[in-house]
Amino acid sequence: MTFDPVRIGFLGTGFIATYHSKSLKRGGANIVRAGAYDPDTNRAQSFCEASGHxxxxSEDEVIATADAVYVCTWTxxxxxxxxKVIAAGKxxxxxxxxxxxxxxxxxLVENVNASGAINQTGLVLRHAPSYLWARELISDPKAGRVMNVVFRDDQFIPIQSYYASDWRKDVDRAGAGTxxxxxxxDVDMLHFLIGDITNTSMRSHNFHGHLGIEDSVSATVQFANGAVGTLSSIWHDNLTRPSQRSVEVFCENRTITMxxxxxxxxxxxxxxxGTSGSLAxxxxxxxxxxxxxxxTNADVAFVHAVATHTQAFPDVNVALRAHMVVDAMYQSAAQNGTNVGVNG
Ligand SMILES: NC(=O)c1ccc[n+]([C@@H]2O[C@H](COP(=O)([O-])OP(=O)(O)OC[C@H]3O[C@@H](n4cnc5c(N)ncnc54)[C@H](O)[C@@H]3O)[C@@H](O)[C@H]2O)c1
Incomplete structure (x- = not known):
C-alpha cells in the first residue's frame, strides 16, 4: 500500500535532531522535509543545508508547514x-x-492523551535489535524465571567534545543529571526486559559540582515478578571511552550478556x-x-504511524512510567538510599 509523503518539521536542530534526520534518510522514509527552527540560527542553517529542511x-511557522513535528530542544x-504542536492538530x-x-x-502526558495526537517519544532502545532479542531470550520458557539484572551505563559528561552544547550542566534546562x-x-529498558519496578533505593554523588546535576548513581530495584537488579549510571571525563552499556540478565536456566x-x-x-548462542x-x-x-528504525516506524493514522510506539505513556521510576530513585537518594515505592 502506498501513502502520501509525511511533511516532517523540526524544533531544535542540534545533536539528536541530526540523528533523526539521518535516520529518516537511512531508512528511506517517505517524507517531505518541511520547516525547521532553532533560535541558534547558525545551527539551523547548517542543519537545513545538510538535510534539505x-x-x-519561528516555532509556529514550522508547525504550519508540517504534518508531524520532532521536538528536539533541550528538555x-x-x-x-x-x-503547541498538538494544539495545531499535528x-x-x-x-x-x-x-x-x-x-x-x-x-504533558495528560494533554497529549486528551488531544488524541499520534505521538512517539525518544526512547529509541525500544526499537533496538539487541534489546528486542534479549527480551525474546528472557521470555523463552526454557530460560526459567528471571532472577537478577546488572545494568551499567557510562559515558563522558556530554557537555564537551561532539556534544556541541553545555545545557546539560544547567539544572533549569536539563532537570537533573545522568x-x-x-x-x-536504561530504566525504560529494565521495564521492557524484566517488568514493572515496584520499589527502589538509590545513592548518588555529584563529582563535577554542577548544581543539581548528579554524575554517579547506583540504584537497586525490585520488580513485581520477584526479580531484583542494579543500575549504575556514570558521567565521567574519559573522552577516550565511547558511550556504552553493559547488561547481564540472570534467569534460572539462562544467562544473557550484552x-x-x-x-x-x-x-x-x-x-x-550447555548450549549457547550469539547474534549480531x-x-x-x-x-x-x-x-x-x-x-527497528524508530523514525521509519513514526512516519508510518503518521501516514496510516495509527498510534506510534513508544508513546508518552510508556515514557511516563520511566519518569515515575526515576522520580522514586531521586526521592530515595534524597533520603540517603531509603526504600521508595514507585507509586508513592
Ligand atoms: N533519544 C536519545 O537517545 C537522545 C540522545 C541525545 C539527546 N536526547 C534529548 O534530545 C534533546 C536535545 O538534546 P541534543 O543533544 O540534541 O541537544 P543540542 O544542544 O545539541 O540541541 C538542542 C537545540 O535546541 C535548541 N532550542 C532551544 N530552545 C528551542 C526552541 N524553543 N525552539 C527550537 N529550538 C530550540 C537549541 O538552540 C539547541 O540547538 C534533549 O532533551 C536530550 O535529552 C535524546
Missing part, C-alpha cells in the same frame, strides 16, 4: 512545544526525557543444558525486524 523564523522546552515526536520534573511530565537525562533509557553495540549486538546467551549485525537485524513495533 526549510529554515523557518525544559519540551512541554510548551509539544502542546503529530508529535517528543525527545526524552519528557520534561525536567515528574509533575510537568504528567501534565539518571534523568541519560539513564531514563556488551557490544547497543543496536547491533552481539547478544550472547548460555543455558544450563545482519542476522540479529533479520531476526528482530518482525519483533519491532513498526520497524
Amino acid at each position: 526549510v529554515q523557518c523564523a 525544559s522546552e519540551h512541554r510548551r512545544l509539544v502542546e 503529530a508529535v515526536f517528543c525527545e526524552k526525557p519528557l520534561s525536567p520534573t515528574l509533575a510537568e511530565a504528567k501534565l 539518571l534523568l537525562e541519560h539513564s531514563i533509557h 556488551r557490544g553495540h547497543e543496536w547491533f549486538g552481539p547478544v550472547e546467551w548460555h543455558d544450563s543444558d 549485525n545482519d542476522e540479529l537485524l533479520a531476526r528482530t525486524e518482525p519483533l519491532a513495533f513498526g520497524a
Whole structure:
C-alpha cells in the first residue's frame, strides 16, 4: 500500500535532531522535509543545508508547514512545544526525557492523551535489535524465571567534545543529571526486559559540582515478578571511552550478556543444558525486524504511524512510567538510599 509523503518539521536542530534526520534518510522514509527552527540560527542553517529542511523564523511557522513535528530542544522546552504542536492538530515526536520534573511530565502526558495526537517519544532502545532479542531470550520458557539484572551505563559528561552544547550542566534546562537525562533509557529498558519496578533505593554523588546535576548513581530495584537488579549510571571525563552499556540478565536456566553495540549486538546467551548462542549485525537485524513495533528504525516506524493514522510506539505513556521510576530513585537518594515505592 502506498501513502502520501509525511511533511516532517523540526524544533531544535542540534545533536539528536541530526540523528533523526539521518535516520529518516537511512531508512528511506517517505517524507517531505518541511520547516525547521532553532533560535541558534547558525545551527539551523547548517542543519537545513545538510538535510534539505526549510529554515523557518519561528516555532509556529514550522508547525504550519508540517504534518508531524520532532521536538528536539533541550528538555525544559519540551512541554510548551509539544502542546503547541498538538494544539495545531499535528503529530508529535517528543525527545526524552519528557520534561525536567515528574509533575510537568504528567501534565504533558495528560494533554497529549486528551488531544488524541499520534505521538512517539525518544526512547529509541525500544526499537533496538539487541534489546528486542534479549527480551525474546528472557521470555523463552526454557530460560526459567528471571532472577537478577546488572545494568551499567557510562559515558563522558556530554557537555564537551561532539556534544556541541553545555545545557546539560544547567539544572533549569536539563532537570537533573545522568539518571534523568541519560539513564531514563536504561530504566525504560529494565521495564521492557524484566517488568514493572515496584520499589527502589538509590545513592548518588555529584563529582563535577554542577548544581543539581548528579554524575554517579547506583540504584537497586525490585520488580513485581520477584526479580531484583542494579543500575549504575556514570558521567565521567574519559573522552577516550565511547558511550556504552553493559547488561547481564540472570534467569534460572539462562544467562544473557550484552556488551557490544547497543543496536547491533552481539547478544550472547548460555543455558544450563550447555548450549549457547550469539547474534549480531545482519542476522540479529533479520531476526528482530518482525519483533519491532513498526520497524527497528524508530523514525521509519513514526512516519508510518503518521501516514496510516495509527498510534506510534513508544508513546508518552510508556515514557511516563520511566519518569515515575526515576522520580522514586531521586526521592530515595534524597533520603540517603531509603526504600521508595514507585507509586508513592
Ligand atoms: N533519544 C536519545 O537517545 C537522545 C540522545 C541525545 C539527546 N536526547 C534529548 O534530545 C534533546 C536535545 O538534546 P541534543 O543533544 O540534541 O541537544 P543540542 O544542544 O545539541 O540541541 C538542542 C537545540 O535546541 C535548541 N532550542 C532551544 N530552545 C528551542 C526552541 N524553543 N525552539 C527550537 N529550538 C530550540 C537549541 O538552540 C539547541 O540547538 C534533549 O532533551 C536530550 O535529552 C535524546
